[in-house]
Amino acid sequence: MSKKISNTIKTLRFFANEMTQQELAEKAGVTRQTIAAIEKDKYSPSLELAFKIADVFNVPLNEVFSYKEDE
Amino acid sequence: MSKKISNTIKTLRFFANEMTQQELAEKAGVTRQTIAAIEKDKYSPSLELAFKIADVFNVPLNEVFSYKEDE
DNA sequence: TCTTAATGTATAATATTTTTAACATTAAGT
DNA sequence: ACTTAATGTTAAAAATATTATACATTAAGA
Numbered sequence: 001m002s003k004k005i006s007n008t009i010k011t012l013r014f015f016a017n018e019m020t021q022q023e024l025a026e027k028a029g030v031t032r033q034t035i036a037a038i039e040k041d042k043y044s045p046s047l048e049l050a051f052k053i054a055d056v057f058n059v060p061l062n063e064v065f066s067y068k069e070d071e
Numbered sequence: 072m073s074k075k076i077s078n079t080i081k082t083l084r085f086f087a088n089e090m091t092q093q094e095l096a097e098k099a100g101v102t103r104q105t106i107a108a109i110e111k112d113k114y115s116p117s118l119e120l121a122f123k124i125a126d127v128f129n130v131p132l133n134e135v136f137s138y139k140e141d142e
Numbered sequence: 143t144c145t146t147a148a149t150g151t152a153t154a155a156t157a158t159t160t161t162t163a164a165c166a167t168t169a170a171g172t
Numbered sequence: 173a174c175t176t177a178a179t180g181t182t183a184a185a186a187a188t189a190t191t192a193t194a195c196a197t198t199a200a201g202a
Contacts, residue, residue: 003126005119020148031191036150043189046158047121048076051138055074061132067122091178105160107180114159117188 004070005044009035012057012064028052075141076115080106083128083135099123 013019021039025032030049038045038053044065045053054061084090092110096103101120109116109124115136116124125132 003122005122022148032149033151033192034190037190040150044118046189047115047118047136048138049189050118050121051074051076055138061138065118067119067126067132093178102161103179104162104181108160111180117159120160 002070003067004041005065005067006041007038007065009039009053009064012059016057024053024056027056073141074138075112076136076138077112078109078136080110080124080135083130087128095124095127098127 009024013021013024021035022032025035028035028049029052034045034049037043038049050061050065054064057064080095084092084095092106093103096106099106099120100123105116105120108114109120121132121136125135128135
């Protein structure tokens with residue numbers, strides 16, 4: 001009944017030449033812990049950070065984050 | 072040189088039978104002030120709220136929010 | 143086996159978003 | 173002119189995201 005945000009960051013990192021969390025963090029302008037927390041769904045990022053992460057991978061935001069019913 | 076988030080909430084409200092800020096706020100589960108602040112670019116919402124707002128209008132997130140170079 | 147890079151995790155401090163409450167202004171209808 | 177709904181706006185509190193620091197674990201290579 002309720003929707004949740006999920007993401008494909010780990011996969012995207014893997015296909016981006018196995019980019020590390022650290023590298024992604026630097027390119028997105030945040031710390032490694034922030035990336036780790038988001039990857040593990042500890043919390044959902046700000047819209048701005050979501051856009052920045054998508055930009056790093058050169059994909060639209062909806063290829064990184066989706067909002068769907070959680071099964 | 073820097074990117075900024077902009078949104079089309081006001082327009083979307085207008086085309087959604089002139090939905091008020093108050094109605095949108097209720098449907099998105101936030102207060103009217105939050106909608107007003109976002110409409111006026113006082114700050115960018117959380118990713119979750121961005122998704123909820125898009126859901127209210129039944130459009131993808133990128134039809135509500137965009138992240139582009141500011142002129 | 144030893145090192146090292148990468149990741150997992152936790153906690154307290156800081157920053158940002160969101161709420162609550164309040165009052166002002168605008169536009170429309172009567 | 174009066175009323176009312178909608179919006180503009182502000183300030184302080186509460187909630188959530190992010191940082192900084194620190195230490196543990198894992199996997200891979202020398």
